[in-house]
Amino acid sequence: METVNYQNFRIEAENICVDYNGKVALYDANLRLKPGQICGLVGMNGAGKTTFFNALTGFVNISKGKIRINGESVRSAQKDQTIAYVPQNEGIDSQFPISVWDVVMMGRYGSMNIFRCPRESDVQAVKDAIERVDLSDHLSTPIGNLSGGQRKRTFLARAIAQRASILLLDEPFSGVDIRTEKLISELFIQFKNDGKTILLSTHDMIHVREFCDLVLLINKTVVAYGETSEVFTPENITTTFGGISPDFLFGPES
Amino acid sequence: MELCSFLTLDSFIKDPLTHEFMRKALLMSSLVAAVCGFLSSYLTLKGWALMGDAVSHSVMPGVVVAYALGLPFSLGAFIFGVGSVALIGFIKQKSRVKEDTVIGLVFTGFFALGIVLVSKIKSNIDLHSILFGSPLGISLSDVKQTIFISLLVVILLSIFRKDLMLYCFDPRHAKTVGINVFFLHYLLLTCLSLAAVVGLQSVGIILVVAMLITPGATAYLLTDKFDNMTVISVLSAIISSLIGIYVSFWFDLETGGSIVLAQTFIFLFAFLFAPRYGIFKLKKLFAGYK
Known part of the structure; x- marks a missing residue:
């Protein structure tokens, strides 16, 4: 498949802002991802996770900032089938x-x-x-x-x-059985080895530690971004979730 | 009424066919029903029933103005149909009023404008036939228009069949893989306006929305495959039209109302007895009690 050895960024989002009819959903957000990286997108409901995805796929227009996908515009990424979006189960009409x-x-x-x-x-x-x-x-x-x-x-x-090289997954682990969870984690490893870039949003902190090389904590804007081991700290998580202590989120034992 | 003549099914069906206007009405209404039925699958799945109602009512002033100016009435209807949707979108975006409220107030506004215009422009516009349809009195120029518009809609829907299905199902994916969602949105709206224009000849402005949603809803209860849904929708629409026209002929009933009532009865039948989704689930009944 693709080679991992080039240094170019797969996703480059620079100071992007999105607003819906004057209501700011996301501002000054930055993200840079290379081939083979898996990044977790963590934030509360309404923190702008889905908006971030929508901006990257071009489903909503950004009002400020710049997005480059493989060094090119979002429009040409669409034409090249570069990005695949895997929706939340709730995001689709299951009776279709x-x-x-x-x-x-x-x-x-x-x-x-x-x-x-x-x-x-x-x-x-x-x-x-x-x-x-x-x-x-x-x-x-x-x-x-x-x-x-x-x-x-x-x-x-x-x-x-x-055959997209970038996968955006909205809550890939919510509401799935153990078998599916195992299968998805195996696929993630294969995707990573293929040099695909993955951005996934999740509520589950365990999954972030397990799969994500990088983590992006957002609350309307980027709270923290970097290597999971460095950035995914109780302090940062507390800030992201508006002051709720990580004990509450993880359970006291972690 | 010639009660004795429909003693046999044969004469029930064949006698009306001896009249030129009945042959024309049956053919035209079947064509219109097929077009509306085809579109109906998309509208039902997209959840555009209210939009269909809005567009079909909003064409009213267009029809009146076109008649007054001696233009093809489909042209006026089309402009006002699409215009109403644009206006709905504009008001929704620029105000805090909720969408269903905006839809409701825009189409009633257009409809009222149409009624006022009819009363002001003293011409030979038959308000009754616009409101309730007149498939039995369809003129030759209307026949040509109807055939042309119907073919246009069927061709458009056939070409973009799969894209429209994707658009209804998952517009975000469509956008992500570079499919022009904006175009599909307006294509569907255009087809909706055109179908409303031809549909109103059969059943009139007030009931045309039934032609656009009931067949699709019926089909939705009967199948889990999109292609089958389209076929069932078209067939149920055509059958309803034929039943409606025959019944209205023999019992001297309002034709438009009869057609829509036939659709409603077919829907109710599916609602009660659809194999998987009906409330009595026919399959289970046949399986017997155990």
């Missing part, structure tokens, strides 16, 4: 009449012709992706009949089929 196969095939849409007719290579990519998330028995199952974990894996497969 669509099968696992069709969802994963949507990962290929961006590189198909205007009628979105799958080529042999698209079919193969979808098949492989579904196999990697262990859903081959559910190809034609409507997503409404899947468990939370299976649905999460479906959207991961869509990101895999897209």
Whole structure:
């Protein structure tokens, strides 16, 4: 796949601001990620995590600052299928009449012709992706009949089929079963070895320690950013969560 | 009423076909139903029922102005349909008023403007046929317009079928992989306005929203596959139109109302007996009690 040896940043966000009709959702946020890095995005509800994702994918426009994806604009990153977004389970309509196969095939849409007719290579990519998330028995199952974990894996497969080099995952571990959690962690290691860059938001502090090389603590703006071992301190977490002590968040034993 | 003549199903179906206006009404209404049914799947899944209602009511002043100026009424309707949506978007963005309130006040405003215009512009506009439809009295120029618009909508929807499905399902992903979401949004709105324009000839402005949501809702209860949903939606829309027109012919009922009522009954049937999502779940009934 890709080589990890170049020094360029995959994601470069410089002083970005996002506001919705005058209401500031995120300001002066910075982030730099290299190939092969996994970064945790931690913050309260409404701290701007989803907004940050939306800015990186170009789903919302930034009012200030600069975003470079592989050194290029967000627009060209969209064209090149560089970024894949894996939504929260709550972020999708689970009653939509669509099968696992069709969802994963949507990962290929961006590189198909205007009628979105799958080529042999698209079919193969979808098949492989579904196999990697262990859903081959559910190809034609409507997503409404899947468990939370299976649905999460479906959207991961869509990101895999897209062959994106950057993955943005919104709460990848929320509401999933142990099996899915294990499978996702294995995939993370593979992605890392492939040189993919991962940014994931999570509420679960254990996962940050377990997977993330870097952590970005935000509360409308960056509270702290750096190596997990250095930045992920009780003091910083307390600041991020508006003064709530880490004891409360972790439980007293940690 | 010729009660004896529909003693047999054969004459029930064939007798109306001897009338030119009935053949035309059946054909045109089926075409319109097919178009609205096709679009209906998208609107139901996107949750645009209220939007459909808004657009269909807002075309009213456009129809009146176009008639007064001697322009094709579909043109006026289209401009006001799209205009209402633009206005809704603008007010929503620039004020703190909630979206459903904005939609409600914009379309009633447009609709009221239409009614006032009808009373002011003394012409041969038949208010009744605009409000309640007149599939039996459709003129030749209307037939041409309807066919043209219907084909246009069907072609657009067919080309962008999958993109629109993705847009309804997960617009964020669509945007992320470089698909033009802005274009799809306005494409769907354009198709909505056009479908409302042709639909109002069948059932009138007040009821046209039923053509745009009921078939989709019915199909949604019957299947978990998007393609099947589209097919069922189109078929149920066509069948309702045929039933509505026949019933209105034999029992001398308002045609538009009969068509929509037929759709409602089909929906109720699905609601009660749909194999998986009906409240009585037909599958279980057939399986017997154990």
